[in-house]
Amino acid sequence: MAKNILLVTGSDYSSDVYQAFYDVKKLGHSLFLLSDGSFEPEAGVFEQHFTYDLRKTKETLDYMKQQNVMFDAVTIKTSEWLTPLTALLVKQYNCIGNEPIVAFNCRSKYHMRQELEKGGVSIPKFQLCRNYEEILDAIHKIGIPCVAKPVGGNASYGTFMIQNEEDLESLQENYERSIEYLKKKAIDEDVFAFNAEEMDLIGVNDHVDMITDYLVEEFMAGSEISVDALTQNGETTIMGIEDQIRMKPPYFLQLAAMLPYLCTGEELEEIKVLVSKTVTAMGIKNSASHTEIIFTPEGPKIVEIGCRIGGDDLHDTILAVTGYNLMFESIMIALGEKRNYDVKTKCHTRMEFIMPKKAGIITKIDIPDVVKNNSDILNIDLLLHEGDSVGLPPDNFEYIGYISGKGKTPEDAKKNLQEVLDKIKIEIE
Numbered sequence: 001m002a003k004n005i006l007l008v009t010g011s012d013y014s015s016d017v018y019q020a021f022y023d024v025k026k027l028g029h030s031l032f033l034l035s036d037g038s039f040e041p042e043a044g045v046f047e048q049h050f051t052y053d054l055r056k057t058k059e060t061l062d063y064m065k066q067q068n069v070m071f072d073a074v075t076i077k078t079s080e081w082l083t084p085l086t087a088l089l090v091k092q093y094n095c096i097g098n099e100p101i102v103a104f105n106c107r108s109k110y111h112m113r114q115e116l117e118k119g120g121v122s123i124p125k126f127q128l129c130r131n132y133e134e135i136l137d138a139i140h141k142i143g144i145p146c147v148a149k150p151v152g153g154n155a156s157y158g159t160f161m162i163q164n165e166e167d168l169e170s171l172q173e174n175y176e177r178s179i180e181y182l183k184k185k186a187i188d189e190d191v192f193a194f195n196a197e198e199m200d201l202i203g204v205n206d207h208v209d210m211i212t213d214y215l216v217e218e219f220m221a222g223s224e225i226s227v228d229a230l231t232q233n234g235e236t237t238i239m240g241i242e243d244q245i246r247m248k249p250p251y252f253l254q255l256a257a258m259l260p261y262l263c264t265g266e267e268l269e270e271i272k273v274l275v276s277k278t279v280t281a282m283g284i285k286n287s288a289s290h291t292e293i294i295f296t297p298e299g300p301k302i303v304e305i306g307c308r309i310g311g312d313d314l315h316d317t318i319l320a321v322t323g324y325n326l327m328f329e330s331i332m333i334a335l336g337e338k339r340n341y342d343v344k345t346k347c348h349t350r351m352e353f354i355m356p357k358k359a360g361i362i363t364k365i366d367i368p369d370v371v372k373n374n375s376d377i378l379n380i381d382l383l384l385h386e387g388d389s390v391g392l393p394p395d396n397f398e399y400i401g402y403i404s405g406k407g408k409t410p411e412d413a414k415k416n417l418q419e420v421l422d423k424i425k426i427e428i429e
Contacts, residue, residue, distance in 0.1 A: 003072035003073060004032060004047075004071045004072050005029055005032065005072065005073045005074075005331060006034055006089065007021075007033050007077075008034045008075070008076045008079070008089065009033070009077060009082070010036055010079040013041070016325065017077060017325075019325065020325045020331065023325070025045070030047045032047055032049075033049045034052070035049065035051055035054070036051065036052070036053065048067075055193075057194065061088055064092070065092070072335065074097060075331055075334040076330075077308065077330070078308055078310065078315070080308060081107070083106060083107060083308050084104045084198075084202055086103065087102065087307075096336050101202055101203040101204065102307065107152060107210075107306075108208055108210065109150075109152070109304060110126075110128050110151045111208075115282055115283070119281020121277055122300065124220050126218075127141060127216050128151070128213065129148075129215070130213050132172055132175055135148060135175060136168075139171075142217070142218050145162060146162050146216055146218055146219050147159065147162070147217050147218075147252075148161075148175065149215050150178070150211065150212075151209070151210055151213040151215060152193070152210025158179070158394075158397065159252050160250045160252075160393070161252070162250070175214070181396065181397065219249075220303070221294075221296060221297070222295040222296045222297070224293065224294045225242060225243055226257075226314070227242075227293065228241075228288065228289070228309060228310045228314060228318060230288055230330070230339070230341070231289060231333075232339055233285065237343070238272055239341070239343060240310075241259070242261060242310070243262070244256075245257060253397060256351060256353065257351045259317050259350075260321055260345055271300070274293065279305070282305055284307050287308070289306065290305065290310040290314070291305040292305070309330065312381070317379075317404055322344065323344075348410045348412065348413045349407075349413050350404065350406075350407075350410070350417045351403070351417075352403060352417060353399040354399060354400040354402060356390035356400060356428060358428055359389075359390060359392055359396070360429050361429055362384060362387065362389075362390060362426065362428055363429050365385065365425075365426050366425040366426075367423075371420045374405075374416075374420055376406055376416040376417075378405060378406055379402065380401070381401050384398070384400045403420065403421065405417035
């Protein structure tokens with residue numbers, strides 16, 4: 001039976017995601033899009049494109065109530081900040097998906113820690129801080145080294161490490177400059193904030209300021225991975241494990257990644273058990289999830305989890321490695337179609353972020369056609385362009401873009417990617 005499916009997003013999609021939409025349409029279903037209007041989707045894909053200021057959660061729900069269409073499924077790809085809105089729409093149309101409070105708990109690192117602690121999941125020691133004085137107090141209680149991170153941040157924006165006693169001398173400056181950056185980003189994009197009315201609507205009892213409230217956590221030393229999984233009716237299947245490479249402390253921006261993560265069968269089983277336990281503790285029952293894990297000397301611990309597909313290149317690299325299109329699968333789960341998976345490795349991939357080497361203005365970005373047309377390159381995504389300003393932490397936590405490539409082995413993937421990276425020219429003045 002043909003059904004109406006609503007996609008929620010804050011950005012446009014890659015060609016691989018659009019392929020999922022075409023495959024869904026071939027099954028006879030109708031697709032609708034809800035976005036902030038910042039892009040124009042491919043023609044002929046969606047029956048209707050609803051646009052609204054998605055930063056206004058309650059108003060967006062009321063706006064959709066006014067539309068003369070009902071939906072049988074609502075889902076999302078990677079827009080972390082829109083997962084609570086998506087869950088509220090799932091509830092509004094009585095569809096399959098996550099409860100609003102589950103989505104919010106995945107957005108707020110403080111509430112996430114509380115849920116994981118209740119579920120007996122291995123996490124670092126943590127303390128909520130609402131101002132600089134409380135951050136200082138938490139550092140003394142948790143101990144140095146430790147990490148300070150905004151409750152509602154993502155992509156390691158505003159996150160920094162206190163490595164030793166000397167770092168306390170610059171702590172207030174680091175905190176205030178990070179807050180200044182986050183506030184500006186919230187004004188420009190509002191990807192962090194929920195007001196009191198919206199938190200009440202979601203069912204949040206313990207309100208937080210997603211921008212200025214911070215968590216201080218014990219520092220987790222060790223290698224880091226991310227795990228993308230699909231959960232249907234409480235049963236979780238791992239679809240991809242990515243080996244992450246991050247910059248050296250005190251900041252934690254990701255620099256590169258390799259997929260799949262190479263590990264023993266015993267390690268893989270340990271990861272599966274931990275992810276399944278984490279998904280259950282958070283209450284995720286029917287959706288994709290993206291979990292980050294650090295292998296500490298005391299064992300693996302959860303960094304965070306989101307109830308959506310992993311961002312950046314992950315959707316397309318997982319498709320290249322496994323043959324499974326996570327956007328298509330997410331739609332099928334939202335429709336209640338029973339899914340079965342046999343995940344095998346078809347190739348290896350490597351992704352690298354294009355990072356600014358200094359602060360300034362981008363005056364030139366040159367990506368030759370030989371790079372764009374290279375069959376071993378999966379993604380070239382520029383988030384900044386000529387004329388945009390760039391900087392370094394703690395004043396700026398953004399990268400210029402990213403590029404990912406594939407190969408038969410991890411070494412081939414790295415070699416193929418490096419060959420094209422050497423051809424890209426970026427000038428900053």
